[in-house]
Amino acid sequence: MGSSALTLVLALALVACVTPAERKCLLSGSWRSDSGCRMVVSVLSKDGSFSGSYLPGPVADNSEILTSPLKGSQQDTGQISQPIFSFTVHWQLQDSDTAQTTVFLGQCYVGTNGEETLHALWLLREAADNPAEDWKATRIGTSVFTRIK
Amino acid sequence: MGSSALTLVLALALVACVTPAERKCLLSGSWRSDSGCRMVVSVLSKDGSFSGSYLPGPVADNSEILTSPLKGSQQDTGQISQPIFSFTVHWQLQDSDTAQTTVFLGQCYVGTNGEETLHALWLLREAADNPAEDWKATRIGTSVFTRIK
Amino acid sequence: MGSSALTLVLALALVACVTPAERKCLLSGSWRSDSGCRMVVSVLSKDGSFSGSYLPGPVADNSEILTSPLKGSQQDTGQISQPIFSFTVHWQLQDSDTAQTTVFLGQCYVGTNGEETLHALWLLREAADNPAEDWKATRIGTSVFTRIK
Amino acid sequence: MGSSALTLVLALALVACVTPAERKCLLSGSWRSDSGCRMVVSVLSKDGSFSGSYLPGPVADNSEILTSPLKGSQQDTGQISQPIFSFTVHWQLQDSDTAQTTVFLGQCYVGTNGEETLHALWLLREAADNPAEDWKATRIGTSVFTRIK
Numbered sequence: 250m251g252s253s254a255l256t257l258v259l260a261l262a263l264v265a266c267v268t269p270a271e272r273k274c275l276l277s278g279s280w281r282s283d284s285g286c287r288m289v290v291s292v293l294s295k296d297g298s299f300s301g302s303y304l305p306g307p308v309a310d311n312s313e314i315l316t317s318p319l320k321g322s323q324q325d326t327g328q329i330s331q332p333i334f335s336f337t338v339h340w341q342l343q344d345s346d347t348a349q350t351t352v353f354l355g356q357c358y359v360g361t362n363g364e365e366t367l368h369a370l371w372l373l374r375e376a377a378d379n380p381a382e383d384w385k386a387t388r389i390g391t392s393v394f395t396r397i398k
Numbered sequence: 399m400g401s402s403a404l405t406l407v408l409a410l411a412l413v414a415c416v417t418p419a420e421r422k423c424l425l426s427g428s429w430r431s432d433s434g435c436r437m438v439v440s441v442l443s444k445d446g447s448f449s450g451s452y453l454p455g456p457v458a459d460n461s462e463i464l465t466s467p468l469k470g471s472q473q474d475t476g477q478i479s480q481p482i483f484s485f486t487v488h489w490q491l492q493d494s495d496t497a498q499t500t501v502f503l504g505q506c507y508v509g510t511n512g513e514e515t516l517h518a519l520w521l522l523r524e525a526a527d528n529p530a531e532d533w534k535a536t537r538i539g540t541s542v543f544t545r546i547k
Numbered sequence: 548m549g550s551s552a553l554t555l556v557l558a559l560a561l562v563a564c565v566t567p568a569e570r571k572c573l574l575s576g577s578w579r580s581d582s583g584c585r586m587v588v589s590v591l592s593k594d595g596s597f598s599g600s601y602l603p604g605p606v607a608d609n610s611e612i613l614t615s616p617l618k619g620s621q622q623d624t625g626q627i628s629q630p631i632f633s634f635t636v637h638w639q640l641q642d643s644d645t646a647q648t649t650v651f652l653g654q655c656y657v658g659t660n661g662e663e664t665l666h667a668l669w670l671l672r673e674a675a676d677n678p679a680e681d682w683k684a685t686r687i688g689t690s691v692f693t694r695i696k
Numbered sequence: 697m698g699s700s701a702l703t704l705v706l707a708l709a710l711v712a713c714v715t716p717a718e719r720k721c722l723l724s725g726s727w728r729s730d731s732g733c734r735m736v737v738s739v740l741s742k743d744g745s746f747s748g749s750y751l752p753g754p755v756a757d758n759s760e761i762l763t764s765p766l767k768g769s770q771q772d773t774g775q776i777s778q779p780i781f782s783f784t785v786h787w788q789l790q791d792s793d794t795a796q797t798t799v800f801l802g803q804c805y806v807g808t809n810g811e812e813t814l815h816a817l818w819l820l821r822e823a824a825d826n827p828a829e830d831w832k833a834t835r836i837g838t839s840v841f842t843r844i845k
Contacts, residue, residue, distance in 0.1 A: 596767075618745075618769065619784075620767065620784065620786075622786065622795055622797070627795065627823075629823070629825075630795075631795055631796075631797045631821055631823055633784045633797060633799045635768075635769065635782045635799075637769075637771065646771055646776065646779075646780055647780075648771070648780045648782060648801065649801075650782045650799045650800075650801045650819075651799075652797065652798075652799045652819045652821050652834070653821070654821065654823060654824060654830065654833065656826060656827045656830070658827075664827065666827060666830045668819055668821075668834050670799075670801045670817055670819060672780055672801050672802070672803065672817075674776075674778070674780055674803060675803060676778075677805060678805045678807075678813065678815060681803065681805070681815045684803065685801070685817050687836075
């Protein structure tokens with residue numbers, strides 16, 4: 250094997266190794282959470298903002314939850330491969346007498362295999378009648394999302 | 399109609415105007431948090447979205463934090479007097495090597511005296527290098543805001 | 548002014564300055580939270596552990612909550628004036644079909660005036676039927692306690 | 697006893713063994729978290745309290761964390777198969793100038809295959825100098841533990 254061929258092989262190997270680091274996470278697309286929910290995120294605007302929809306999964310115990318709109322933003326991916334993101338879901342309930350909103354705050358990680366995963370914490374708030382009942386308004390948890398191909 | 403009857407009518411009208419239940423909270427304006435931070439919220443769009451800026455207060459131990467932009471939304475106030483709201487702050491740091499984002503999720507309460515207070519929980523995330531270090535990325539706390547007159 | 552008078556003034560000034568730093572917080576005693584709950588904490592054991600009871604306040608919307616036992620510990624106060632503490636409350640409910648437990652994690656601060664305040668975050672968990680329903684089991688909030696004299 | 701009677705006895709014994717509802721979770725034993733940490737929990741006292749130790753795993757980026765003691769309790773398992781539990785870890789750091797404490801609050805679930813998993817949220821607090829710096833003292837996250845056999 251000539252030296253130019255060897256150089257080519259080495260160059261290809263190098264590309265294969267460093268590609269994951271070059272891969273930048275973009276939230277656009279379809280995702281499934283570890284609890285079986287799905288979400289679809291639109292194309293990002295230039296300023297990093299996006300919209301989409303959140304669909305409760307088969308494990309939802311509350312069949313009155315409908316597909317709900319989400320809005321959010323992620324950091325500029327021009328410089329950052331694993332950006333922080335946040336989005337808000339205003340829940341559309343069939344029985345509309347209680348308002349509920351969830352905010353997600355997370356980071357998109359790109360694995361050594363190029364696979365993206367979203368790790369997020371969320372806060373879920375139900376409307377309370379007054380400040381004295383505010384203490385019980387907020388739930389908390391985590392979600393991990395993987396891309397639906 | 400005698401003057402005392404007129405006075406009664408005026409008094410009743412006044413009561414009708416100031417009745418707290420009629421007062422609807424709008425996030426627009428200037429607010430101060432219990433930890434001394436200030437924020438200014440723009441006029442709301444028809445869809446409830448708003449922008450603004452967040453200014454660290456005198457208690458900030460980190461003088462490198464600059465006034466930072468915020469974006470958020472609140473529920474339709476056409477029907478609801480004490481709406482849930484959420485907003486995100488992307489922190490502008492002088493030393494820009496670590497990205498930090500905070501999401502606030504809260505509710506605006508209107509007191510019996512008509513005074514508005516915002517009760518919120520927040521999550522603050524710093525960028526981590528990989529999922530194995532994600533566990534320590536997120537801080538949590540509460541803030542209570544009152545309107546600056 | 549004679550030298551002994553000057554010494555007295557200096558000594559008093561010194562006492563005024565250093566007293567707060569010398570004051571060590573001990574959780575033993577009676578406390579009231581910012582939401583109107585009360586708690587009584589026993590004398591601490593040598594290892595920093597304590598027991599006590601938690602009493603819901605007038606703002607409790609749930610009259611079925613009874614005075615409930617608490618158990619916890621604080622860091623060694625031999626060296627630390629403002630120790631971290633934690634305690635757990637197993638709620639005694641009249642209607643006992645749902646178990647609820649709260650953990651508090653906080654720090655006792657001694658103000659410049661010698662007044663102690665406890666700043667804590669808490670997690671409240673209700674029993675869920677299975678892991679698929681675990682996501683909604685936990686609420687979160689903050690409490691600030693001051694000593695009842 | 698005839699062979700059909702023997703079969704019946706065996707079948708009944710089998711049912712008794714595999715019925716998930718009969719299996720009660722006890723925290724005693726060794727567990728591994730989804731982030732690679734391990735913990736060992738002692739035999740439970742009659743009142744449900746336990747002690748043990750927590751060992752950071754290979755993913756710990758902070759080699760100065762040593763095996764640390766834990767103390768906690770779980771609900772009475774006389775009546776409940778999937779008890780809520782809580783425990784506190786006072787971190788033993790080689791560089792001891794910052795105190796750190798974590799509280800875990802979770803529930804032990806018994807799967808249809810009899811496997812136990814612990815789902816927990818935790819709060820991690822670092823000592824702050826004064827109440828004005830308390831806002832940044834607390835981190836939050838989740839852990840899922842499975843039994844090490």
